[in-house]
Each structure stands twice: as C-alpha cells, then as structure tokens.
Amino acid sequence: MPPYIVDTNNGTSVEDFQIREKLLAKLKKRFTTYGYKQIRTSTFEYYDMYSTVKGTVNKDDMIKVIDSSGKVLVLRPDVTIPITRMAAVSKQDSLRLFYVLDIFRQSIEQADTKENTQAGIEYFGENTSENNAEVLMLAIHTLKDLKLPNFKIEIGHAGFFKALIAEASLSQTEMDQLLALIQSKNIAEIELFLSELSINNDVKRAIQSIPMLYGNPTDVIRQAEEIILNEEMQLLLENLREVYEVLKNYGAEDSIVFNLGLINHMNYYSGIIFQGFADSVGKPVLMGGRYDNLGKQYGAAVPAIGFAFDVDLLLHALTRQEAFPDQAPSADMIIYYEKEKQKNALTTAFRLRSEGYQVLTFLTGTTNTIDSKSAIHYENNQNVLIHNNEKRTFTNFTELYENILQFGKGDM
Amino acid sequence: MSYITLALAKGRTAKSSISLLKNIDIHFPGFHEESRKLVFYDKEEKIKLVFVKAVDVPTYVEKGAADIGIVGKDNILESQADVYEMLDLKLGKCKFVVAGKSQQLEEKQKLTIASKYPVIAIKHFQKKGQSIETVKLNGSVELAPLIGLADYIVDIVETGNTINENGLTIIEEIEDISTRLIVNKASFATKSENIRQFINSLKSGLE
Numbered sequence: 010m011p012p013y014i015v016d017t018n019n020g021t022s023v024e025d026f027q028i029r030e031k032l033l034a035k036l037k038k039r040f041t042t043y044g045y046k047q048i049r050t051s052t053f054e055y056y057d058m059y060s061t062v063k064g065t066v067n068k069d070d071m072i073k074v075i076d077s078s079g080k081v082l083v084l085r086p087d088v089t090i091p092i093t094r095m096a097a098v099s100k101q102d103s104l105r106l107f108y109v110l111d112i113f114r115q116s117i118e119q120a121d122t123k124e125n126t127q128a129g130i131e132y133f134g135e136n137t138s139e140n141n142a143e144v145l146m147l148a149i150h151t152l153k154d155l156k157l158p159n160f161k162i163e164i165g166h167a168g169f170f171k172a173l174i175a176e177a178s179l180s181q182t183e184m185d186q187l188l189a190l191i192q193s194k195n196i197a198e199i200e201l202f203l204s205e206l207s208i209n210n211d212v213k214r215a216i217q218s219i220p221m222l223y224g225n226p227t228d229v230i231r232q233a234e235e236i237i238l239n240e241e242m243q244l245l246l247e248n249l250r251e252v253y254e255v256l257k258n259y260g261a262e263d264s265i266v267f268n269l270g271l272i273n274h275m276n277y278y279s280g281i282i283f284q285g286f287a288d289s290v291g292k293p294v295l296m297g298g299r300y301d302n303l304g305k306q307y308g309a310a311v312p313a314i315g316f317a318f319d320v321d322l323l324l325h326a327l328t329r330q331e332a333f334p335d336q337a338p339s340a341d342m343i344i345y346y347e348k349e350k351q352k353n354a355l356t357t358a359f360r361l362r363s364e365g366y367q368v369l370t371f372l373t374g375t376t377n378t379i380d381s382k383s384a385i386h387y388e389n390n391q392n393v394l395i396h397n398n399e400k401r402t403f404t405n406f407t408e409l410y411e412n413i414l415q416f417g418k419g420d421m
Numbered sequence: 422m423s424y425i426t427l428a429l430a431k432g433r434t435a436k437s438s439i440s441l442l443k444n445i446d447i448h449f450p451g452f453h454e455e456s457r458k459l460v461f462y463d464k465e466e467k468i469k470l471v472f473v474k475a476v477d478v479p480t481y482v483e484k485g486a487a488d489i490g491i492v493g494k495d496n497i498l499e500s501q502a503d504v505y506e507m508l509d510l511k512l513g514k515c516k517f518v519v520a521g522k523s524q525q526l527e528e529k530q531k532l533t534i535a536s537k538y539p540v541i542a543i544k545h546f547q548k549k550g551q552s553i554e555t556v557k558l559n560g561s562v563e564l565a566p567l568i569g570l571a572d573y574i575v576d577i578v579e580t581g582n583t584i585n586e587n588g589l590t591i592i593e594e595i596e597d598i599s600t601r602l603i604v605n606k607a608s609f610a611t612k613s614e615n616i617r618q619f620i621n622s623l624k625s626g627l628e
Contacts, residue, residue, distance in 0.1 A: 291485025
C-alpha cells in the first residue's frame with residue numbers, strides 16, 4: 010500500500026487534543042458568562058444557499074458533494090450564514106448563540122489545509138453602541154483569559170469607506186484595484202492611481218488619508234473628522250466614537266486601536282468591523298463585525314453582530330508563547346491489588362470514580378510508567394494509601410476516603 | 422524593549438538598502454556582503470536583521486517570522502502576500518515587460534509564456550482576455566523564445582540590454598518595479614509604535 014498522509018492538520022495527537030480541549034473549554038466558559046448558548050449547524054449545506062447570497066464565500070473555495078438526487082451540497086464553508094438563516098426564520102429577538110465548529114474550504118494557495126476550527130458567537134440584537142461594545146468586550150475578555158500578551162483589536166467600519174467611495178463614481182475594476190491598495194496601505198500607489206482619475210480633490214484627499222487613519226481611537230476620530238464629506242460619514246464616525254466611549258467604561262481602551270483602512274473581504278458586513286492580532290502570529294486570530302443586511306436575504310431583517318476565533322491560529326499562538334503549563338498526570342490515583350482482593354479493589358475504584366477521581370487499576374506486579382498523585386495498595390495482609398511518600402493504612406472504604414480527603418486538603 | 426525583525430532581500434538591492442538604513446543612523450557593524458552570517462543586530466539592538474533570499478522575504482513577513490521586509494515589488498506581486506506595502510524606497514528601479522522575437526503579439530488562441538514570474542504573467546494576460554500557458558523558468562528566460570520553448574517571455578528589465586542582445590524586442594510594459602518596505606499586519610497592530618517610528622524615519626531619510 011502506498012504511504013498516504015491523509016491529514017496533515019495539527020492536533021491529531023493525544024497531547025495536542027488535550028491542549029485543544031482545554032483551550033476550547035476556556036472559550037466556551039467565557040462565551041457562556043456573557044449569556045451565550047451553544048448550537049451547531051449541519052455539516053452539509055445546499056450550494057445554492059451560499060452561491061445566491063451576495064458577498065459571502067468564494068464559489069471556487071467551497072468543497073462540493075453531490076447527493077443521490079443530483080443536488081449539489083457543500084461542506085459547511087462558513088457558520089454565520091446558516092445561523093443567520095436560522096435566526097431569520099425563528100424571528101426571535103435578542104438571541105445570543107455560540108458555536109465551535111469545523112469549516113471546510115479549499116484554495117490553491119493552501120492546498121494542505123481544508124479544515125479549520127472556528128469558535129465564534131453571533132448576537133442577534135439592535136445596532137446600538139452598547140451591544141457593539143459588549144461583543145467587542147467579550148472578544149477582549151476571551152483574549153485576556155488566554156493570557157496572550159500584547160494582543161490588539163483593530164476596529165474599523167465597513168460603512169464609512171462605502172459612504173466615502175460613493176462620492177466618487179468608480180467602475181468595478183477600478184474599485185477592486187483601489188480596495189487592494191487600501192488593504193495593503195500602499196499610499197504611494199494610491200496617489201498614483203487617484204491622479205489618473207477625474208474625481209474631486211476633496212474626495213481624493215480623503216481616500217488617500219484612509220489607510221493611515223490608524224492607531225489611538227481619539228487621534229483617529231480627530232483626523233477622520235477632517236475628511237468628512239457627507240452626513241452619513243459624520244453619523245458613522247459618531248457611532249464609532251460612541252462604541253469607544255462604552256469600551257472605555259469597560260476599562261478596555263488599552264486593547265483596541267482604530268483602523269479605518271480595515272476592509273474585510275466578506276462583503277456582508279454593514280457596520281462596525283474588527284479583527285484581533287496576537288504577538289508573533291502573522292494573521293488575525295479573530296475576525297468579526299456587524300451584518301444587519303444578511304438576514305434580509307432570507308426574508309427577515311435581523312440585525313446581528315458576531316465574530317469567530319480561528320482555533321488553530323490561537324493554538325499556534327499559545328504554543329509559541331508556551332502559555333500552557335506542564336501536562337497533568339494521567340491519573341489521580343492508581344490501585345494495585347492482589348488477585349484475592351480484586352473485589353475490594355474494584356469496588357473502591359468504582360466508588361472513587363463516582364466521586365470524580367481518575368482511577369486506574371492494575372494487578373500487583375504489573376509494571377507501568379503512568380504517574381499519579383497517589384497510589385492505593387491492596388496487599389494480602391494490609392491496605393495502604395501512599396501520597397507524596399506518606400503512607401497510611403486503612404481497613405475499609407470510609408477510612409480510605411477520609412484519608413484521601415485529608416490529603417486533598419493538604420494539596421490545596 | 423522588544424526589537425523589530427527586518428527581513429532583507431539578498432542580491433542587487435541589499436547594499437543600497439543597508440546604506441539607506443545607515444543614512445537614518447541604523448548601523449549593522451558585522452554586516453558585509455560576503456559574510457556567511459544570516460542574522461545581524463544593530464548597535465542599539467533595536468533591530469534584528471535577517472538576510473534571506475528575495476523570493477522568501479514576502480513569506481517571512483506574511484507569516485510573521487519578520488515584522489518588516491525590504492524587497493522588490495516583483496517578488497511581492499508574484500507571492501501575492503497579504504501584507505502592508507507602506508513605502509516605495511525607489512531603489513532598484515526596473516520594469517516588468519513582455520518580450521519576444523516579433524514586434525507585436527501574435528493572434529493565437531493560446532500563447533506560451535516563459536517566465537520566472539508565472540503569477541504575474543497569468544494576471545497580465547487575463548486582463549487582456551488572452552489565454553496562455555506558462556512555463557516556469559528560474560533563469561536565462563531570454564533563451565526560451567529562441568529555442569522554441571515559448572512564444573514570449575515575461576521578465577524584469579532594467580536597461581533592456583539583455584533582451585536586445587539576444588535578439589528580442591520589448592512588446593509591452595506591464596508595471597514599474599522598485600524596492601518596497603512591507604509590514605506584517607499583526608506586527609503593525611502589536612508593535613505599532615516601534616514600526617511607525619521606523620517607517621517615519623526611513624521616510625525622512627528618503628527625502
């Protein structure tokens with residue numbers, strides 16, 4: 010048989026999986042404390058659901074499958090869209106949902122990673138600065154939990170640039186070119202590009218300054234005020250300022266910067282957009298934003314904001330910074346027993362496991378390399394509990410359990 | 422304070438980039454071009470310089486192994502790296518061109534193009550609506566049309582001498598090339614102060 014390497018994805022070893030689960034547990038716990046409930050969506054979705062919605066996932070990137078009736082399905086390339094459809098159908102107000110799910114995409118550039126885990130939240134609620142700031146705070150709070158030093162959330166606004174660019178009438182090709190230049194903050198070429206277009210000088214000046222509207226929110230807002238060209242821009246900038254004020258009341262202003270040149274490639278975002286960066290990871294570990302118009306495509310206007318962590322990148326960041334403590338021993342206690350005392354030993358194991366301890370049992374004389382916090386020996390003439398080199402004998406389970414509890418207190 | 426990692430492309434622009442840095446008072450004492458060393462620190466230990474192959478610079482920066490990079494636009498375009506391209510250092514100026522034996526492009530269903538830069542070749546001809554097949558070569562690209570490996574070539578030229586000496590003519594100019602300063606998007610957020618300071622002083626050094 011040829012040697013196939015099916016999955017080059019990290020995280021398939023036992024150790025990696027434990028680290029991953031620990032990380033996911035932290036994320037889930039934090040999401041829960043902000044009132045979010047976990048859900049899942051189907052792995053298979055209809056291709057049409059994604060292909061008919063404007064500005065979602067690149068059609069070529071989706072992994073397609075054909076079912077027995079000839080319909081084209083895709084492996085879940087995104088979670089936000091199915092959840093939004095669900096929310097639009099249910100017509101519930103103020104829904105807070107989170108998920109930890111794999112998404113599947115393929116691209117020529119990244120042929121070896123088709124599978125990616127996302128942990129994200131969606132909040133279906135009104136576009137108010139309090140709601141927006143709360144979601145941002147949840148992202149910041151989660152990053153703080155993970156103890157990633159020096160992380161930053163970049164906040165921008167999808168509508169601000171749209172309102173500006175509406176002042177210049179550009180063709181689709183020109184628009185695409187300009188977006189690429191702004192995304193790469195390529196000021197030299199933006200200047201050159203604009204000089205060949207016949208648009209108003211104020212508009213040109215405004216577009217040119219967009220990429221460098223970056224940094225401390227107060228500074229950015231002041232600079233942005235100078236390039237306001239219409240009422241909508243004024244209004245949106247005011248929204249951003251309000252969000253910043255609420256974040257200050259959370260005491261989170263150190264974790265954020267404004268980046269008005271932030272233009273996300275997912276076109277469905279309509280309002281505030283943001284991404285999170287951590288030290289020594291080249292790509293954003295989290296992305297999100299407000300998408301009030303997506304629900305309309307499924308028949309109901311449901312204002313919503315959400316974000317997702319790229320779990321694999323987070324793991325990468327954490328292992329790089331060695332933020333994970335040493336692995337815990339694989340068992341709390343090991344019971345060694347003589348064949349004659351098997352019944353006693355196995356009953357004890359059952360009762361200890363019911364109490365939540367991790368217990369392994371071996372016949373006396375079995376060699377193993379598993380380390381544990383304590384050991385229990387059922388020998389022919391006596392029963393011994395050993396914990397940190399301290400020995401105690403016992404005659405029945407009640408005595409044993411009292412000793413275990415005492416040792417447990419000593420460990421605290 | 423943490424330092425910034427700068428990836429510098431080996432090759433024709435390395436020397437002028439280093440002297441540009443000298444102008445703004447950033448010196449790498451151990452650096453000379455024949456050195457086999459790949460990592461250098463500046464005197465104040467604010468910048469760690471890694472000396473890598475030009476085509477790899479965008480990769481180092483995109484992945485965050487380096488915070489900033491100094492490299493030719495040709496390599497940035499070819500790699501399609503998702504980075505900030507914040508300064509034109511105006512060094513190593515040259516052009517991307519289409520060249521061949523004839524004065525203009527043949528009207529053919531499909532053209533065969535030899536190049537060190539297949540991505541750029543594909544993009545250019547896609548814009549014109551011409552379908553092409555690319556042959557990726559790593560050097561002496563001018564040879565390809567002469568021995569029938571390809572119809573035309575896409576390559577960078579400084580003066581055009583190599584092209585002319587091999588009996589080829591420049592048919593189209595695609596884009597101007599020069600050395601650029603690129604920045605990792607995450608580093609720009611997390612090391613904002615240091616990087617912006619570096620860019621500003623480099624900018625003033627250019628004027």
